[in-house]
Amino acid sequence: MAKIAFILLCHKDPDAIIKQAQSLTAVGDYMSIHYDARSDLDDFKKIKAALSNNPNVTFARKRIKCGWGEWSLVEATIQAVQSALDAFPRATHFYMLSGDCMAIKSAEYAHEFLDRRDCDYIESYDYFQSDWIKTGWKEERLIYRHWFNERTQKRRFYAMFQVQKSLGMTRKVPQDLEVMIGSQWWCLRRRTVEWILDFAKRRKDVMQFFRSTWIPDETFFQTLVRHLVPEQEIENRTLTFLMFSDYGLPIVFYNDHYDLLLSQDFLFARKISPEAMELRRRLGVLYSSEGQRFKISNEGRSLHKFLTEKGRMGRRFGSRFWEKESSLGRERELLIVVSKKWHVAKRLVERFRQSTDIPCIDYLFNEESCVLPDLGGIQSTMGKRHRHRRALMRMLFDYYETDRLIVCMDPEDLDLISDFANDRSRTRILEVDCLFSDEYLIGHAMRVGLAGERTPPETLQRLLPTVRNDMMHESDQIKDANFDNLLRIRESDPRQVNAAAVATFLSVPQDVAQEIVDLDHLYAD
Template identity: 60%
Template sequence: MARIAFILLCHKDPKGVIAQARRLAASGDYVSIHFDARANPRDYEQIRGALGGNPSVTFVQRRWKCGWGEWSLVAATLEAVRAAIVAFPQATHFYMLSGDCMPIKSAEYAHAFLDAEDCDYIESFDFFESGWIKTGFKEERLIYRHWFNERTQKWLFYTSYNLQKRFGLTRKVPADIQVMIGSQWWCLRRQTVEKVLEFCANRPDVMRFFATTWIPDETFFQTIVPHVVPGKEIRARTLTYLIFTDYGMPVTFYNDHYDLLMGQNYLFARKISPEAIRLRERLGALWTAKDVHFPISNEATGLFRFLTGRGRVGRRFGQRFWEAEGSLGRSNTLLLVASKKWHVAKRLTASIRQHTKIPAVDFAFNELEAGLPDLGGVETTVEKRHRHRRALIRLLFQHFESNRLILCLDPSELYLIQDLTSDKADTRVLMIDSQFDDDYLRGHIARVGLAGAETAPGVVDRLLPLVRADLEHEAERLRDMEFAAFHAIAPWRSAEENAAQLARFLEVPARTALMLARTPDLFSD
């Protein structure tokens, strides 16, 4: 059975550290503690006094003064790993934790999970190609030497960097390693950790290189592990669940996140708020529980993005310069059908194709299988269609040999609708209003990944009013754009009222429009 040596890096909350170490050790596992040398000495004395006699807990020989972005974080981790290797010969796995982490599965589950597959868990993506770094320094992290802390010694940090840049004082990455990047929260097998330590002893050149890179805790282990272990034995993921905001800050979890965290396919989570006393108590008890079933839904990340994205002020829907690929043509008429219920829009376009000669394409910018003709490759992916939207639409006009074309769009594609209505072509918008009952909303929640089959019903019920408000808000945003040619049909209007809107939108005779409005089961779910 797997026995885990937890590598615990911490700098505060001595009572929490003591409770965490005791809890982890009580399950038959081990804990190696590095407590930041910058922290209050009395806090460290308290931890040593409480845990010093526990045979399942060890302490590093040398404590480092740790700083964000510094080599000291890697050095502290290596100290804790070395201490654990010596103190716990029966440990099979080494798991990185911080004082802000808590278990979201039981020890029983964690041991069975690690026993199931002989592999290492560490995010390890190509430094230059992966896009893991979104903003700020990238290559500069490596080719320049960083001796100062960017947060506490800002002037020294940037003065040193600017001088090196000015005089061309760059350096090369060691020739035989491929720099990788990822989260610092890993879980490695004993044999892997031993190989990493052997590598450290034999390669002082690589150690010197990483000692002056910036934020090496995101690159050191992530680079060395795939250098000493075959790729087939590495799973490029972390077993610790964490979410980052769009400002690059980790999301903090509170008392009402218990069910959500249990449903994630991870063993631990960070950051748990120190003030979330009830959550900490429940997660602490969870670690020692037996025979617990964990329904995995993995909805937390999607739910977070949905909730934080609702109603955000300042979203930009204007045209970017790279999106302007020429006009669709003044003589052409583009007819945009916006509908949240895609099946309703498809029924309408099928009826339009049957009763008129206007070509119609269903959700080309939302669905891969949109029934598009061969257009020379621009149609092969949804991403390509978005990127070359005007070229795609011009090709469709040519393919159908028509100066009129209907396209279906999801109302959430507001930036795309606005972009197309700003064109020189005659562009009109038809909004298909919808009613959203609870059954439809539950299906929508499942389709967009906000909840899974194993999600607790209570979670879904709490989402219903939020999702309903979001869908209604999409329709209101379309109306607020005040398009010059905007029309709308709805299931609560009479066929005659809807026909009048369709006649103006399509420029078809009233009789034809009425036939379209009376399409059988047009608005049915």
């Protein structure tokens, strides 16, 4: 059975480290701690004193002063790994952690997970061919020598870089190595870490190379594991759940993330907020629990993306250059049907086609497959339709030789709706207010990737209020925009009331509008 030796790199919060060590070793696992030499000595003494009677805890023999992006982080890791190898001969796996990490599964589950397959878990992508590095330096990290810390000695760091660059002082990667890159949070087998430490003793040239690379904790172990271990024995992933914002900052988890974290296909999570005391308490108890069953749905990243994107609303403060003096025309009238349920809006618009001679177009700004005439290519891609929205609409008016046009839009497209509402042409908006059953919301969540076939019912129930509130928020935004000619029909209203709104929207007699809304399955899902 798997026995884990946790390699803990930390530099603060001694009380949390003590609790973390006690929790993870309570079920027979081990821990080797490296406490940053830059940190308070009294804090380190406090940790050692509190854990001195715990036979499953050891400490790196040498404390290293660590700096972000430096070799010192790898050196500290090696020190802690060597101590763990010496102190815990029964350890089968070595798992990298930080003080901000906590278990999101029980030890029982973690051991069974590691026993299923004899492999190493580490992200390792080709350094030059992959897009793991999104922005900033890539080749420069390796071919130049970096002796100073970029954060604490910025002027020296960039001065040395410029000197080397101007003099052409580049170097080559050791010939037999293919440099890889990935997350520093890995889980390796005992045999693998023994091979790495043996390789480090034999290959001084490789060690010298990595000592002066920039951010080597993302490349050193990742490269050596691929160099030493057969590919079929490597699982290219981390077992630690972590996410980053659009700005490259790690996402922090709080008390209300407990259920979400447990449903992810990972053993640990990073970063847990220091203020999330209840979350830390519950996760601390979890690791030593028995008989726990975990339903893995893995929707964490898609849910976070969904929520954060809703928090940013793009606004335009001026017309684009191709839209200057590009009004649809004072004499024209654009009729916009707004509905979150696209099938309901399409059903309603089909009734408009049958009862009027007004040209109607479905969700042209949302569906690539929306049927449009050939307008010289401006209609060919969704990007072009959005960029040249007014030009596209003018061409549609011209194509159909009409002064009245009906289009469908999603309530999410508030910027599009506002843009057309502010045009010199006349714009009328008809919002179709539908009821949303739980079944529909679940289907919507699956269509947009917030949930999947394996998402457990309890997770779906937690998700439903978020999705429902989001749809209500979109409708509220339309109301708050105070459009001049906004009309609304509601699924819950009598047909006669809705017919009056349709009559005004289309400028047709009441009996024609009544015939349009007299459709039993208009709102059916």
